[in-house]
Each structure stands twice: as C-alpha cells, then as structure tokens.
Amino acid sequence: MNTSHPRIAARMADIAPFHVMDILARARQMEAQGRSIIHLEIGEPDFPTPYPIVEAGIAALEQGNLYYSPPLGLPQLRSAIADYYAQHYGVQLSPQRVVVTPGASGALLLALGVLADPGDSVLLADPGYPCNRHFARFIEARTLAVPVDADTGYQLTPELVERYWTPAVKVVLLASPSNPTGTVVPDADVRAIAALCAARGATLIVDEIYHGLIYEGSHHTALAHSDQVFVVNSFSKYFQMTGWRLGWLVAPEWAMEALDRLVQNLYLAASTPAQYAALAAFTPATLTILEARKTELKIRRDYLASALRDLGFDLPDLPQGAFYLYAGCGRFSQDSCAFAAQILEQTGVAITPGVDFGTYQAQRFVRFAYTTSLPNLQEAMRRLREFLPS
Amino acid sequence: MNTSHPRIAARMADIAPFHVMDILARARQMEAQGRSIIHLEIGEPDFPTPYPIVEAGIAALEQGNLYYSPPLGLPQLRSAIADYYAQHYGVQLSPQRVVVTPGASGALLLALGVLADPGDSVLLADPGYPCNRHFARFIEARTLAVPVDADTGYQLTPELVERYWTPAVKVVLLASPSNPTGTVVPDADVRAIAALCAARGATLIVDEIYHGLIYEGSHHTALAHSDQVFVVNSFSKYFQMTGWRLGWLVAPEWAMEALDRLVQNLYLAASTPAQYAALAAFTPATLTILEARKTELKIRRDYLASALRDLGFDLPDLPQGAFYLYAGCGRFSQDSCAFAAQILEQTGVAITPGVDFGTYQAQRFVRFAYTTSLPNLQEAMRRLREFLPS
Numbered sequence: 001m002n003t004s005h006p007r008i009a010a011r012m013a014d015i016a017p018f019h020v021m022d023i024l025a026r027a028r029q030m031e032a033q034g035r036s037i038i039h040l041e042i043g044e045p046d047f048p049t050p051y052p053i054v055e056a057g058i059a060a061l062e063q064g065n066l067y068y069s070p071p072l073g074l075p076q077l078r079s080a081i082a083d084y085y086a087q088h089y090g091v092q093l094s095p096q097r098v099v100v101t102p103g104a105s106g107a108l109l110l111a112l113g114v115l116a117d118p119g120d121s122v123l124l125a126d127p128g129y130p131c132n133r134h135f136a137r138f139i140e141a142r143t144l145a146v147p148v149d150a151d152t153g154y155q156l157t158p159e160l161v162e163r164y165w166t167p168a169v170k171v172v173l174l175a176s177p178s179n180p181t182g183t184v185v186p187d188a189d190v191r192a193i194a195a196l197c198a199a200r201g202a203t204l205i206v207d208e209i210y211h212g213l214i215y216e217g218s219h220h221t222a223l224a225h226s227d228q229v230f231v232v233n234s235f236s237k238y239f240q241m242t243g244w245r246l247g248w249l250v251a252p253e254w255a256m257e258a259l260d261r262l263v264q265n266l267y268l269a270a271s272t273p274a275q276y277a278a279l280a281a282f283t284p285a286t287l288t289i290l291e292a293r294k295t296e297l298k299i300r301r302d303y304l305a306s307a308l309r310d311l312g313f314d315l316p317d318l319p320q321g322a323f324y325l326y327a328g329c330g331r332f333s334q335d336s337c338a339f340a341a342q343i344l345e346q347t348g349v350a351i352t353p354g355v356d357f358g359t360y361q362a363q364r365f366v367r368f369a370y371t372t373s374l375p376n377l378q379e380a381m382r383r384l385r386e387f388l389p390s
Numbered sequence: 391m392n393t394s395h396p397r398i399a400a401r402m403a404d405i406a407p408f409h410v411m412d413i414l415a416r417a418r419q420m421e422a423q424g425r426s427i428i429h430l431e432i433g434e435p436d437f438p439t440p441y442p443i444v445e446a447g448i449a450a451l452e453q454g455n456l457y458y459s460p461p462l463g464l465p466q467l468r469s470a471i472a473d474y475y476a477q478h479y480g481v482q483l484s485p486q487r488v489v490v491t492p493g494a495s496g497a498l499l500l501a502l503g504v505l506a507d508p509g510d511s512v513l514l515a516d517p518g519y520p521c522n523r524h525f526a527r528f529i530e531a532r533t534l535a536v537p538v539d540a541d542t543g544y545q546l547t548p549e550l551v552e553r554y555w556t557p558a559v560k561v562v563l564l565a566s567p568s569n570p571t572g573t574v575v576p577d578a579d580v581r582a583i584a585a586l587c588a589a590r591g592a593t594l595i596v597d598e599i600y601h602g603l604i605y606e607g608s609h610h611t612a613l614a615h616s617d618q619v620f621v622v623n624s625f626s627k628y629f630q631m632t633g634w635r636l637g638w639l640v641a642p643e644w645a646m647e648a649l650d651r652l653v654q655n656l657y658l659a660a661s662t663p664a665q666y667a668a669l670a671a672f673t674p675a676t677l678t679i680l681e682a683r684k685t686e687l688k689i690r691r692d693y694l695a696s697a698l699r700d701l702g703f704d705l706p707d708l709p710q711g712a713f714y715l716y717a718g719c720g721r722f723s724q725d726s727c728a729f730a731a732q733i734l735e736q737t738g739v740a741i742t743p744g745v746d747f748g749t750y751q752a753q754r755f756v757r758f759a760y761t762t763s764l765p766n767l768q769e770a771m772r773r774l775r776e777f778l779p780s
Contacts, residue, residue, distance in 0.1 A: 134655040162717040243456040243662030272633030
C-alpha cells in the first residue's frame, strides 16, 4: 500500500475549517454520553420550515414534475422574488435580473466568479462570514480584510472603503445584517459605497440573507440605491428553509448573460422540488408565521443581550438583525477558542469562537446564536452565571 | 443612466454557453407556435423519478426534519452508497470516503478544487462533457484536451495519456460511459491509466454518472482497480432524480479532510430532502423499476443506431452505455451547428451539435439523446428520412 499521495492544491492551505465544527462535534459526543447540551453555536433557526412551504413541496412531489429547471430558475419563482421586492421594499425589479441559486453559497460563488480575476482584491469586513474569503481564494482572487469594531457597528463605512482602497479592488462585499455581529449598514452608507464602487469601476455585492430579520427601523435593500449592485439573499434564514439549499442573486442586466453561462456550467440549475416549495414562501400564510417567529427572535435577542451584559460580556450596542450576538469575552479570556471549549466542557453550552470570523480581535470575541428557545437561553445563562467569575 | 459597467472576469471569456440551449430555446418557441417538436437534444431521461424515491421524499417532508445535513452528507446515505458498491460491484468501501454532493457538478468542482492549482493541467478527451473544461477554467487550471475518435472508442487510452503527458498534468479525467459518445473505457485501460497517474504523482478522476446505464458486458467501477482514484457519480441519470440535484464523490482517505473543508465553505451541505429521498434509491422496489427502464433504453438505442445508419449517419460501433449516440453527419454537412439548426427548423427534431463537446471534428458530429419514447424516435426518423438526401 502506497502511503504517499499526490499534492493537494495550494489553495486548500488557505481554506480554513470552521472551528465551530469541532465545537459541534464535541457537543454531539457529549450528548451521546448523556450530557445536556445547549446549542448556541448553530447559525440555523430552530423553527421548522413553515407548513405552507412544506405542503407546497409535498404537492410538487405528488405532481411529479421533478426534471431540471431552467438554469436561472423557474420563471414563476423568479417572478415571485421580483414581486417580493416590489411589495416588501417598493423596488421595481425585472424577474430577468433574478437567479435562483443552490443556497446563498451558490449566489456568492457565482457573483465572485463573474467579477473577480486572479490577483483582484475583494474588500470586506473582518469580522465577517468566513466563507467569503474562501470563495475568493477558491477562484484565486485576494481578500482585503478591513478590521472593524464597535465604533462603526462592525461594518465598512465609505471612509474605511476609501482608506483601504487599492487599484486591485474589483469587488466590495457588505453583509447587512452581518454574521457574526447582527449589525446593519445604514442606508446612506450603502448608497455612498455603491457610488464609490461605480466611480472606480468596481462592483458592490451586498449579502442580505438576514435582511428579513431586522427587528427595528426601516431599512432598504441595496437594490433601492443602485441597479448596479449584486444582492445575495436566501430562503434559509428568514424563510427557514435551511436544508433545502435555496437562495437567490439579483444582478445588473449586464451580468446576466455571463451568469447564465456560469450557472449552466457550475451546477446546471437549483433544486426543482425546493423551487416549487419556495413558491409558497411569499404567501400571506407563510409570512404571518415568519413574522411571528421574528417577534420571538427579537424577544430572545433582547433577553440574551441583557443577560450577557449582566455576566460581564462586552456588548455596547444592541445589533438590529440576524440571530447572533458578537460579544467581547476579554474580561474572561484572551483565547476565544480555549474559552469556547472550556465553556462547553464545564457547562454544556456550545458557542462559536471569534476566530471563525476573521483575525481582528478574534481571540477576544465569541458568537452566541439565539437559535434556541427562551427557556434554553435562560438555562444557558444560569449555567454561565455559575461558571464565570462574577 | 450609466451604460458602462465594470469588467467581467477574464475567465468568463473562456466559459462557453451550451449551444444546445439555443436549440432548446428555439424548440420551445416553435412549440409555443404550435409546431410538433421531438426532443432528442436533452440529456435527461423522460422517466419520472421512481415512485419509491418520491414517496421517501414526501415522508421526509411530512416528518419535517429539514435542517442542514452534515457537510459530507447524511451518515445513513453515505452508508447506503458504500453498500451499493459492495452489492453491485463487490467493492468494499468505507462510508467515510463518500461525499454526498449537489449533483455530479458539485462533485467535479470539489474534486478539481482539491487537486488542481492554477497552471496545472487536466488531461481529458475531446469530445467530452463540456463543463469539465469549464470547471478547470473556473479555478484557473488548464485543460489538455486529447483528440479522440472511433479508433479508441472516443476514449483516452494508456498510450494516449503517455503521449500527451506533460509535467503540468496533475489530473486525468475519464468519463465512462462518456457523454456524448456513450462509450465505455475497458477495465484494463482504467487500471493502466490509474497506475500511470500514481507513478507520476497525478490523480485519476473517473466520471461514472452513466455507469448504471451500461447495456452489455460486465464493467467494474474504477474503485475496483484503485483506492487512489476519485469517482464521481450521480442520482440524476440511472436513478432519474435529475431535478433533485444530488450526486456523490468517492475519494481516497488522504483527500477527505480537505474535501470536508471545501464542502463547508463552498455549499455547506447537499439538499436534505433530496438525501432522504435518495435513501430509497437503492431499495429492491426502486432497482426493479430502474432495471426495467434500462431495458427500455437499450431497445431505444438499438432502434436509433440502426435507423441513423440507414439514414447515412456515420456510427461504426454501437456504444455500450449512457443514452446518447454521437453520430457523424459529414455526409450531410461540415457545420454541425447549422445542420442541427436546419434540422430543427425543417423537421422539428431537436439534436445537439458536436461543437458543444469540444473542437476535434466537432463540426462533423451531432449527438442524439434517446431520452424520449420509441414512437417518438420512430417519428423523428421518419421526418429525417423525408428531409435528408438519400
């Protein structure tokens, strides 16, 4: 048996695993041993897919038309997504600008694939969603990670974009609300950054996959500010269809032909059953369920933020969206990985170390996902109160 | 309104659309105008997903556990796939070497992603599945396309691999049976090419997505010859789950950790409902249906090959698998695109020009897919007989 093997591609040295996967694996192991685990590490709502969506999925399976969909998606779903922008945001959008994708992951890969060449830079915030820099690395583009902190709501600002700009920047990537911080980019900043990109021949991508989960204030989609931005969204988070793997991308007219070609080659089309199910995502029955769940998430956020502050975590501002709190743990530890591991071992509470989201101050932050019930959150806080120094 | 726009990435200049999409679009347009179209252009069986798979999908939706699956797939599906190799091929395989993917597309992108760096060459046959060269281009690797013809069954041979080898070759890609030719690589050649790759520090990927559809002879999976090959397979073709978008990859032990990381970042996990449905793909009830359909496909192949030869198409050998005939049309035209377009306009029969599959002799070949019923095939041949010079 030959134990040597061919070289693994160089890019794989830069594509990090999620540390949370180790936390999750250890948590599952402890559960199997009978330990009670409270999962605050998982970026997935605990709510099941709303029943009207499931029923639409069942009807599609019973009907049996489960062949490939057109590459850019079922026409009726592309229209439903365009209608959602009209009804929800007052933004008129041609369905021809919508691509239905295998999750927001598919949308991010497509967007970067048509925009960034090897050596081009993608400007984004650190901390941020870890896959973004890995998508860029996958296609041999570079990431220009801008350190951000609570002073700018953990988001890029027009000033930061200008300050860090280099001629290699071809893409600026915002996430609003952001994972892991839950913070929202103000409308004026989105507008200014979009204008800045346009003036310099770069393109703005805005990840709005948590946009349906903004708990206060009125916020526009980036599409309201410019028809030149790429907007990524998902049926996973607000619509709670995680396992179905369905998202979408809205792009400028000039990119659609290239996107169509790239879809045909990269994945042919998104899942047909998931697309039929998602047609029920925008119905009043589903939206009523989703808005009730959003209210529940807000209650969880408010409780958890207050409890974490009481425990001594650093959380100056209440983030407006998503289902995460990115809390400073500097009072307890300067090693977020060890801290998360220790908390898991000692209390059975699973959280995500900041190092999953970048490098800037990452050892002094941890992410709490309020994707579990209020009683579970309360029990988690009780355990942390016993464990942490007061 | 600003009509200039940022540059589209250079790679997109090399990622061609499928010409068949134009044929398909025109065919749909003609259908909308009331013309009778016979679709021999589509690489998708006309059979619906077998009912036990659909029923398993419905049961999963009713049960409601539709959260993200583990990145490498549901453990029970990875085990079922490993069991399939044991039962069907007599090959023992650890489920730990199986990755469940969003279609074979996902598997091919993953495999090339962990194996090929920019500048590395991927050696493959021309004609072949067009996406393969585009996957390579997407990640900035190069394609070394070897012209093949009927003399080698349109497949690479160990001699051709040696002759075209360069130090840049890091991956050799076989497809057996091949799209568009339906031809199978002999076991001895797979074994020899695998050994050649191993000796030179390269890796063999074998696309076996049509392997369930081999109509005569006994053929091993490449996994029977080496535990160092990457094997790509799919639930789309033999299992007839096209629209569900589910496939798999079997890889050597040494690649699994990198594959896991890449999955986490590129697409998180494959569709959960599709995975639960696919658990029914290997049951006796499903396999009975699939074997009956395979018999039907063989009857279609035999009829179509004979009819095409009678019409004057060049088809020296009967291909053993898939559902395609790659037929020389040199007697009628030296421009397969114009020929396919003309046939569509004049007869309503839609076929795929050879140019979709490469450049070598591509203007003198067209692909016929026998993915429609025998009566439809007979009607198509009747129309061609009227149209073509005898």
